[in-house]
Amino acid sequence: MKNFEELGIDNNILKAVQELGFKNPMPVQEEVIPLLLSSDKTDIVALAQTGTGKTAAFGIPILQKTDCNSKDVQYLILSPTRELCLQIADDLIDLSKYKQVKIAAVFGGASIEHQIRTIKQGVHIISATPGRLLDLINRKVVNISKIKAVVLDEADEMLNMGFRDELEAILSTTPKEKSTYLFSATMPKEVVAIAEKFQKNPVEITIGRKNAGAENVNHLAYFVQARDRYLALKRIVDFNPDIYGIVFCRTRKETQEVADLLMKDGYNADALHGDLSQAQRDNVMNKFRIRHLKLLVATDVAARGLDVDHLTHVINYNLPDENEIYTHRSGRTGRAGKSGTSVVIANLKEKRKLQDIEKQIGKKFSITSIPVGEEVCEKQLFHLIDRMEKVEVDDTQIESYLPTIYKKLEWLDREELIKKFVSLEFNRFLDYYKNTGDINIQGDRKKDKRERNGNSEYTRFFINVGKMDDIKPVSIIGMINDFTGLRDIEVGEIEILKTFSFFEVDKSFTQNILDAFENKTRKDRKISVEVAESKSRSSGRSDSRNRRSRDERSDRGGGDDRRERKSGGGRSEKRYSDRSERSSGDRSERRSSDRRDKRSGGRPERGSDNRRNRRSDDRPERKTDKRRENWYEDRKPAKFENEGRKSDRKDKKDRKSRKSNSDNSFYSKKSRK
Incomplete structure (x- = not known):
């Protein structure tokens, strides 16, 4: 493994990197940084999970190549959400501590007038969301004529959020000779289309398997009835006392309902979704980052771009609609070399979808049982004992209180003291779980x-x-x-x-x-x-x-109906396609008679001697009739399939009658054509 000094980084940026506590580059940084520093005309596609150091991978090279003497905007960095946009800008500011690079973050939901004033004062790098940047370009606020490179961070997420038109508009208006750096966790066909349209012979860098999940994440699945999802969530949280994670829901309404239930039941939780104002979102995120909240209940859209380290769990309260989204969800834990757990609360109908996700991430789910009440209480008890054993006692602070404490508790023996200690902490758990049953789906x-x-x-x-x-x-x-x-x-x-x-x-x-x-x-x-x-x-x-x-x-x-008939057998195929199988000689011999038949509606001429023979020849064999009857029976509408059947004798009689009627109507129609 190389160190940062070996990557060709300037001393002023290297000093900032070392002060931030980074010692060795992560794999994506080790691959990308030398490549971008060595060439100004390189397009790249870098596939790596969230939290693998992508910001520094593209940030360090563009900071080093920025001309601080120029007042032009030289680099654009596009990301899907306000949070990620701000995070990128903050990281670049930290990395450019000893280099005078001017960086601005522009995004929707904030004052555009303030952002315009900042840009007019002169900036070198703009970190932006696509919609707001396109607005500023259309207003002629951002001069894009000197752009050296455009970075697309979380490209798959931007396209999932519907930013394709904005991205294409921005990439089309920037100089053709620019470089395009595309970073993504997955490579769906939409990302491939963007790369093919706007990049020239890009260098592809893949960290791990393409479209795969993070390596350090353990994937668990719990199967419960749909009505028991919330009960399962509570038991999972209670069984993991040190949990610090995100609970993903499908809709805004469900997100708020689950968060409200958790808060009502005494958990440190809150909701993050699109119905919150920007001030509310900032407040929730600040509490979560400083761990005043143990659980953040969020929608996929609201959580995109969140950069929170040390998450222990990601809980899928519902599975996402697209498998790629699961890759993004699970990639929020197990970051920076640490392990994490991605949990799925599923019902039996979602087994096939789990199998599809397993193919996507290249890993198997561990099918696990929801812990019963006794197991939850035992886990919480031992967790408390572990905490108590690790507490550092400061004798100087409590020494003056000890005589009073000893006197208060002198009537209790050792066993009584332990019982009261346990009851004080665990009465809530014991009361809740004493009558709870097993909510796992049982059976083979x-x-x-x-x-x-x-x-x-x-x-x-x-x-x-x-x-x-x-x-x-x-x-x-x-x-x-x-x-x-x-x-x-x-x-x-x-x-x-x-x-x-x-x-x-x-x-x-x-x-x-x-x-x-x-x-x-x-x-x-x-x-x-x-x-x-x-x-x-x-x-x-x-x-x-x-x-x-x-x-x-x-x-x-x-x-397609004709194709279905064609697959029914050789005789049937011939019957429905005999017109196309006539030889060219037959067609020439019949041309004049066909015109007469056309005028007479296909009926034989009056007085014809071969009328009887023609009728006999046209009549299909009994075996073909039976095949047609089976064709009809096989394609009866599904709603009749489960109706009670009549007795065998009557059913046979009815079938004969139906066959006779259908044969007469079918072939009489055919003869009239």
Whole structure:
């Protein structure tokens, strides 16, 4: 491992680095700093987790290459949130302590007039959020003609937050000869598109595996019923007395509700979400950073860009919609070489999503049981004893009080003193946990499957849009929120297929969903939503085929319907495509007769001798009829599948009658064509 002196850093910056307590560069710094110092025309893509030292990796080179004699803006640093923007600016100010580099932070939610005055006084480096920087560029406040490089920090997060248009506008207006430094934790296709459009032969630097989770994070999963999530959260927190972490929720409403419940139950917690004012956000974050709060309950958007060290836990109260977001969440713990724990509170319907996340992060979840009350109390007791053993006693401060204390307690023997000591500290825990049960989901895999399918607290819906319509899980959740106007609907599993999808919501909102999606459109396409049956994996595949057949016949103009028929067997394929299989000689011989048939509607001419033969030839064999009947039976609508069947004899009789009727109507129509 190299030290900072070996990376080619100037003495004035090196002195500041040493005063900040940094001894050896982190892997991303060791790779990036020499590369950027050696060339002014290098584009890079650096993939590394949050908290791996990326700010110093790009900050030290651009500080060293900044021309302090010029008054022009030379470097732009773009980040997704106000917090990260300020953090970057503060870090650069610390690193440039002995170099006269002027740095400004510009972001939304603050006075733009003050920011304009600061920029007009002259700055070399601007750390900014995309929206506010683009506003200042459009106002001609920021002169971008001398920009040497643009840094995109947390690029995947910026694109997830919808800043693509702003990023493209900024990168398009800056000089073409500039360098672009792209830093990201993951590399989704949106980031790839930005790199391909605005970078030239970038050098890719990957610390760890691409799109993988942080190496020092242990991933735990607890399975409980959806209604027991909060109870599970409390037990996890109580079982980890030294916890200092973030609890991630899906919605602002849920975030505030969980934080309120925790505060009501005596925990040092608070909420961070988009409904807070900037002053409230700053107050919450300051309390969390100085550890006056043990738990920060936050949405993903509000927590983006937070730079808090030494977090012991990240708790996923709900799983995120996109797997990449889990990588960001879990990467907030286990930083700077320390270990951390990422906890998922899940229900059985989310097992498949956990498996997808395992593939994403390259690690397995440890499936763990929620501790029972006795285990929680024991853990808290031993934690108190450990604290007591480690307390340093200052005899000089308590010496004058000891005679009175001894006199007060002289009537207690050793055992009584210990009992009262334990009761004083643990009455709250003992009272709460004495009647609590086991909230873990019990049973083997088969039982879990039955519970998941037959005892579900969710309703499963079919919707006629899928991957071909550019649908993602977040798209369906967005439609649910927008169409219903509600933000407290708990969403279960979402399955995106090629031309349609399935999603689950809390059963109590079933009618809300049906009413809200009625007569709705998306990108000029009518949205159709209906209740689907909860099925096991095997029957689910059959249901998907039936659903796909109905959906594609109604919404895709029948093209896929013909392909379905084609796959039914050789005879059926020939019957539906015999026109295309005629030889060129047959076509020329029939051309004149075809014109006559066209005029007469395809009927044989009156008095024709071969009319009887033609009817006989056109009539299909009995075996083909049976194949067509099976084709129909296989594609009956799913809602009829579970209806009670009649007796075998009557069912056979009805089928014969139906076959006879359908044959007559089908072939009479064919003969009239």
